[in-house]
Amino acid sequence: MDKIKMTTPIVEMDGDEMTRILWKMIKENLLEPFIDLKTEYYDLGLEKRNETNDQVTVDSALATKKYGVAVKCATITPNAARVEEYDLKDMWKSPNGTIRAILDGTVFRAPIVVKGIEPCVKNWKKPITIARHAYGDVYKNAEMKIPGAGKVELVYTAQDGTQTKELIHEFDSPGIVQGMHNVCGSIESFARSCFNYALDTKQTLWFATKDTISKKYDHTFKDIFQEIFEKEYKEKFDQAGIEYFYTLIDDAVARVMKSEGGYIWACKNYDGDVMSDMISSAFGSLAMMTSVLVSPEGVYEYEAAHGTVQRHYYKHLKGEETSTNSVATIFAWTGALRKRGELDKNQELMDFANRLEKATIDTIESGYMTKDLALITTMEHPTVLSSEGFIKEIAKRL
Numbered sequence: 001m002d003k004i005k006m007t008t009p010i011v012e013m014d015g016d017e018m019t020r021i022l023w024k025m026i027k028e029n030l031l032e033p034f035i036d037l038k039t040e041y042y043d044l045g046l047e048k049r050n051e052t053n054d055q056v057t058v059d060s061a062l063a064t065k066k067y068g069v070a071v072k073c074a075t076i077t078p079n080a081a082r083v084e085e086y087d088l089k090d091m092w093k094s095p096n097g098t099i100r101a102i103l104d105g106t107v108f109r110a111p112i113v114v115k116g117i118e119p120c121v122k123n124w125k126k127p128i129t130i131a132r133h134a135y136g137d138v139y140k141n142a143e144m145k146i147p148g149a150g151k152v153e154l155v156y157t158a159q160d161g162t163q164t165k166e167l168i169h170e171f172d173s174p175g176i177v178q179g180m181h182n183v184c185g186s187i188e189s190f191a192r193s194c195f196n197y198a199l200d201t202k203q204t205l206w207f208a209t210k211d212t213i214s215k216k217y218d219h220t221f222k223d224i225f226q227e228i229f230e231k232e233y234k235e236k237f238d239q240a241g242i243e244y245f246y247t248l249i250d251d252a253v254a255r256v257m258k259s260e261g262g263y264i265w266a267c268k269n270y271d272g273d274v275m276s277d278m279i280s281s282a283f284g285s286l287a288m289m290t291s292v293l294v295s296p297e298g299v300y301e302y303e304a305a306h307g308t309v310q311r312h313y314y315k316h317l318k319g320e321e322t323s324t325n326s327v328a329t330i331f332a333w334t335g336a337l338r339k340r341g342e343l344d345k346n347q348e349l350m351d352f353a354n355r356l357e358k359a360t361i362d363t364i365e366s367g368y369m370t371k372d373l374a375l376i377t378t379m380e381h382p383t384v385l386s387s388e389g390f391i392k393e394i395a396k397r398l
């Protein structure tokens with residue numbers, strides 16, 4: 001059999017611990033036998049990040065800008081324990097944070113839906129994709145405890161020194177205050193990433209804030225989305241047969257619970273933080289959740305939503321058998337391969353990505369799965385496989 005050819009490389013970001021082990025197995029069993037895999041390889045494993053003073057992370061993000069498509073393995077975000085474990089020169093920043101800052105992107109998270117792993121919400125039939133704005137609001141706030149009576153104001157000092165003030169509260173007893181901000185440029189990037197992703201995946205886009213209460217702050221989000229939509233996207237949405245739909249956040253939450261899924265829900269930073277945990281746990285498992293970072297210029301970085309599965313890795317190091325779920329990592333690869341195929345007009349590569357996803361889903365739906373899924377499936381007598389056994393079972397069907 002001739003292997004599928006690629007014209008442009010995918011940026012490959014290797015990672016840490018158990019997911020690094022899965023990464024190698026996926027390439028050897030599911031990709032390299034079928035594709036003449038062309039990647040530009042960056043080792044984001046913690047040792048290499050330490051050795052290069054984290055330059056390798058920056059380089060991989062710049063390469064992603066150049067080529068347009070990347071696939072990333074989960075990586076350790078160092079904390080004090082990791083600094084000791086890996087004898088690090090510094091507590092390097094989260095690679096995802098570094099990459100996101102360079103690409104200025106929005107993260108879209110979607111569950112992988114299979115029969116036998118049923119969502120807790122019984123009417124959810126299709127995935128619900130969450131898009132979380134990743135800048136500002138309460139995550140970059142300033143707070144104060146107010147010890148007693150006194151006046152608190154917002155003060156804006158323009159460059160020419162003129163001041164505008166707004167009373168927050170006239171305290172007559174102790175209390176608390178909080179100031180937060182966002183910038184229009186970031187909201188605009190967020191809006192464009194959401195509209196582009198909706199067109200890309202042919203799904204309707206929902207956006208919700210509390211604009212009735214927050215008449216300037218949240219209302220600005222609503223206005224920016226509306227303006228960009230009308231000017232740049234309305235026609236394209238009509239052609240694609242999808243909608244942009246704005247509503248109040250409480251109405252959105254109520255509708256989400258009653259819906260059957262199959263749309264993108266764009267959220268402000270805090271709403272996205274909270275709602276993505278609700279969506280992923282209600283759909284079953286973090287190991288069945290994919291994540292893609294999309295920049296406003298249309299650069300894509302695919303990954304799994306879970307971490308490096310440290311506990312399984314330590315078992316693996318002791319020579320014990322593991323049963324780690326590789327589905328989200330496989331779907332990170334298929335997402336990247338399909339996008340590469342789309343950009344390069346490489347139909348064979350796109351078809352391959354679809355077949356690999358189908359083989360993966362078929363494997364689970366035939367009752368072959370890893371332990372995490374066996375614990376939550378509605379199927380009777382599932383066959384529990386090891387990390388490698390599961391990947392080999394997919395390869396058979398592929």
Ligand code: NAP
Pocket residue numbers: 073074075076077078096286287303304305306307308309310311312323324325326372
């Ligand atoms: P984690 O790797 O997501 O794992 C937490 C637990 O969830 C595991 O112990 C396991 O439960 C279960 N789990 C997660 N993924 C699984 C899979 N594919 N198959 C089966 N079970 C799975 O989170 P963590 O242990 O908190 O973090 C480990 C490291 O990952 C940290 O150093 C963190 O910095 C990093 N991290 C990286 C990313 C990223 O690169 N995007 C994201 C999050 C965390 P059981 O042990 O009960 O089986």
Ligand code: MG
Pocket residue numbers: 273274277
């Ligand atoms: Mg959270």
